[in-house]
Amino acid sequence: VATARAALARPAKDASAPNSRARVRLWLRLLTTAKLIENELRRRLRVRFGTTLPRFDLMSHLEREPGGLTLSEVSRRMMVSNGNLTGLVERLIESGHVERRPSDTDRRVQLIRLTGLGRDAFRGMARAHEAWVAELFAELDEPGADELMALLARTKASARAVTDEEPT
């Protein structure tokens, strides 16, 4: 036990940056904060609307683009795989919230968009969702929110510089 504790207290040897331990703590805090809020929103969407976060997320992207979006574009914006979208869309078509039609100009492409029912359902959920988010962030004041927004932008840019660097 003592040796394990010592190993934890000791700074890492092979890390690429001097305070990589602090970066890991920062990453864990970012992850747990997001997960805490996400779980609560997920729970409320289920309890009050009988829906899920991925469904809501997909509908929110479609609501912004009344002309419709391709599956690939949606999967890129939602940062999930292509195969994931196929099933998710399938279930939303089943429930009548989304419709799918092939593109006129490229027969490989499927365009999806909200139905009238989907739009109405989304608007009601979006109002509640917005209030929930405001409630969850209530203790964060205005300057704090602005600063957090800016720091997350910097973090995202930093991560993107790594994930987008694959050559060829």
Next chain:
Amino acid sequence: VATARAALARPAKDASAPNSRARVRLWLRLLTTAKLIENELRRRLRVRFGTTLPRFDLMSHLEREPGGLTLSEVSRRMMVSNGNLTGLVERLIESGHVERRPSDTDRRVQLIRLTGLGRDAFRGMARAHEAWVAELFAELDEPGADELMALLARTKASARAVTDEEPT
């Protein structure tokens, strides 16, 4: 299309806070930043170690407690459901990284801990993971990291005040 755009531009009417739209944007940035980093770590864990983030996450909690943890305690720390843990632990037992034994004092309780193999495997992955995180956050300087850490703590506290308030 024009009316839909107008609806988006117009500030929400029923929101509980004056700038709840800005809070939603902040929440989406928090979520996408976390997801971006999470997806990259997930990909690297798979490619270089043939493992997954939940497995790594579970092992990291066990590595901090050589005496073992109960399933409930682990599920609380990982912020996932109890039923989820049962399956995850089952697979890690199958691969020889984790062992499970019933508690001596309370026969309802199952204690789990890393095996020697699990500990060795985890140490190697943890070194790589730490370097990856440092790389992903590389463009964030020291004061920025400190400030982000503090703002996330405030955000987490704000959200906890909501999620923990259920009476009775």
Next chain:
DNA sequence: GAAGATTGATCGATCAATCTTG
């Protein structure tokens, strides 16, 4: 050959129900 989409296998996650034990 490359891109868009779908399929199938597998894992991770939730919830609701159940079983055992305290």
Next chain:
DNA sequence: CAAGATTGATCGATCAATCTTC
């Protein structure tokens, strides 16, 4: 009756493979 754990049904997510179309 509470709490810890497991089970079963279902959804969400990934990857690898395949099919069609460009």
